[in-house]
Amino acid sequence: MTDFELVFLGTSSAVPTEHRGLSSIAVVRSGEILLFDAGEGTQRRFAEAGLGFNKKMKIFITHMHGDHCVGLLGLLQTMSMLNRSNPLSVYGPPGLLSFVRGNIRMLKFGLTFHLEVNTVKADGVVVEEKDYLVSACRGEHHITDYAYVLDEKERPGVFHPERARRLGVPEGELWSKLQHGEPIKLNGEKVYPSEVLGPSRPGRKIAISGDTRPTVKLRRCIKGANVAVLDSTYFDDHADKAREHLHMTAREAAEMASEAGVKLLVLTHFSSRYEDVAPYVYQAVEVHPNVVAASDQMVLEVPYPDEGLPRVKPAK
Amino acid sequence: MTDFELVFLGTSSAVPTEHRGLSSIAVVRSGEILLFDAGEGTQRRFAEAGLGFNKKMKIFITHMHGDHCVGLLGLLQTMSMLNRSNPLSVYGPPGLLSFVRGNIRMLKFGLTFHLEVNTVKADGVVVEEKDYLVSACRGEHHITDYAYVLDEKERPGVFHPERARRLGVPEGELWSKLQHGEPIKLNGEKVYPSEVLGPSRPGRKIAISGDTRPTVKLRRCIKGANVAVLDSTYFDDHADKAREHLHMTAREAAEMASEAGVKLLVLTHFSSRYEDVAPYVYQAVEVHPNVVAASDQMVLEVPYPDEGLPRVKPAK
Numbered sequence: 304m305t306d307f308e309l310v311f312l313g314t315s316s317a318v319p320t321e322h323r324g325l326s327s328i329a330v331v332r333s334g335e336i337l338l339f340d341a342g343e344g345t346q347r348r349f350a351e352a353g354l355g356f357n358k359k360m361k362i363f364i365t366h367m368h369g370d371h372c373v374g375l376l377g378l379l380q381t382m383s384m385l386n387r388s389n390p391l392s393v394y395g396p397p398g399l400l401s402f403v404r405g406n407i408r409m410l411k412f413g414l415t416f417h418l419e420v421n422t423v424k425a426d427g428v429v430v431e432e433k434d435y436l437v438s439a440c441r442g443e444h445h446i447t448d449y450a451y452v453l454d455e456k457e458r459p460g461v462f463h464p465e466r467a468r469r470l471g472v473p474e475g476e477l478w479s480k481l482q483h484g485e486p487i488k489l490n491g492e493k494v495y496p497s498e499v500l501g502p503s504r505p506g507r508k509i510a511i512s513g514d515t516r517p518t519v520k521l522r523r524c525i526k527g528a529n530v531a532v533l534d535s536t537y538f539d540d541h542a543d544k545a546r547e548h549l550h551m552t553a554r555e556a557a558e559m560a561s562e563a564g565v566k567l568l569v570l571t572h573f574s575s576r577y578e579d580v581a582p583y584v585y586q587a588v589e590v591h592p593n594v595v596a597a598s599d600q601m602v603l604e605v606p607y608p609d610e611g612l613p614r615v616k617p618a619k
Numbered sequence: 620m621t622d623f624e625l626v627f628l629g630t631s632s633a634v635p636t637e638h639r640g641l642s643s644i645a646v647v648r649s650g651e652i653l654l655f656d657a658g659e660g661t662q663r664r665f666a667e668a669g670l671g672f673n674k675k676m677k678i679f680i681t682h683m684h685g686d687h688c689v690g691l692l693g694l695l696q697t698m699s700m701l702n703r704s705n706p707l708s709v710y711g712p713p714g715l716l717s718f719v720r721g722n723i724r725m726l727k728f729g730l731t732f733h734l735e736v737n738t739v740k741a742d743g744v745v746v747e748e749k750d751y752l753v754s755a756c757r758g759e760h761h762i763t764d765y766a767y768v769l770d771e772k773e774r775p776g777v778f779h780p781e782r783a784r785r786l787g788v789p790e791g792e793l794w795s796k797l798q799h800g801e802p803i804k805l806n807g808e809k810v811y812p813s814e815v816l817g818p819s820r821p822g823r824k825i826a827i828s829g830d831t832r833p834t835v836k837l838r839r840c841i842k843g844a845n846v847a848v849l850d851s852t853y854f855d856d857h858a859d860k861a862r863e864h865l866h867m868t869a870r871e872a873a874e875m876a877s878e879a880g881v882k883l884l885v886l887t888h889f890s891s892r893y894e895d896v897a898p899y900v901y902q903a904v905e906v907h908p909n910v911v912a913a914s915d916q917m918v919l920e921v922p923y924p925d926e927g928l929p930r931v932k933p934a935k
Contacts, residue, residue: 343693
């Protein structure tokens, strides 16, 4: 069990195919859903995956091409049909606000919840929560396109009960405070977490590229990620098309992931021209040792770095 | 074999379910596709049904609620991705033009074909072609909502070869002209089709209601239809909801179809609250003898009136 999963809701580029819908990835973490892109059909995959339309949630749009954002309309409408009450924040490039507001007006659907649309105007931190950050990093595409990076903050180190006992801290509430990194008072003296905890432990980092060419900046943004989900539209033999249409081949994605020290590379955004996605993986593993090709409804568990590599959850 | 089929691409109301997508019906007639509504997911069902993205085609939108028109965006975009070259005309209520043009601008997709968006401003004939008419008929809903009626023009009567021979008309091109209702010249004398043909035969008529309450006007519009596909959102026990949300129960749809002399009633636009649609049919057949519940990818063949009732094509 992990409290951090990626659910791939749509993995085709541009045009849906028999088995692949348009771009969308749900990150389910500590009871919250962070949705990255919402191509047409997202609401259906979202329901199939049992994600729940009234959960705590944020949505991030990489760029304003229809195959990455049109599904937002049906998703918002269905949330309202199901009487969502929790507020929802959506983040994305310029154009998102007028797209959302314009369509809500034109299609006259009343929202049952507070919707906040935030325009991401530049690289940097987009969301800061108590225990994680989401940052945007501009890629290279025909229109403004952001990669998003989710960074968990450091967790307090491992708790050593023998040290707490030695200091005379009684088991219970005071232990719990120290375990969560809070100092306590004991007989008029302060006890600091560092006295009973090991060194703080790194959180998890995942990156989702949107549609882009490989760039030096992007490589820097995804550095050291536990998982990077990268645009991998083409096979090697269409490397010219990747350059022309500003996407990546699987090999280019693998090169960038390898140079950035990414632990697991997930390939997605597959061209509908290929029936079999196996060559994406063959071509990428020549460059990076750990590669998975995404498929619709694939679930990837992301453990903490010291608990091993992210792994695909067996299908039900 | 008939050259007139209805393909049900989406049969759920408001929210898609596991097996039902949002509203869309393709009428395939003499090589042309007439698409009625395009809810989210239509392009996918359209491709699955093998309908072809570059066919001669017209699209009719009943009303500007998202679950009936959002799929238009992905459909137009995919047509362009596949390099559609044939022009396309779309017809619908006020608001359609700004929805289509606004989104094409906001999502920046270049069309590869000529797109004509026509606003239907009042009841009456919307399209007149050589051999058929499509008319709009306003229903009763929260916003402007048109039912559409497709009326084939009368066909020339049955050809009697013995009459043609008696008049000395040689077999071949001249017979063909007479069969198609054109007068010919023979030895300086005119020969009229009526001299060699039986009485002209009625064409087929189908009606698609959109979202609406039953009304006297609508009953008049669908009069004598071979097939009427009617909004049938609720069971009897939610008749109050049908009135409140301006839809029909299956029974109300059957009453209107019965009074209008409709040959076959097809129920659709099913509420996602019910798992089993059988009660729709049980309740409707108490009022109308010929009732079918639509399902996604169901194909209905529509023969000429003298060739029997429309029939569901066995699934492949």
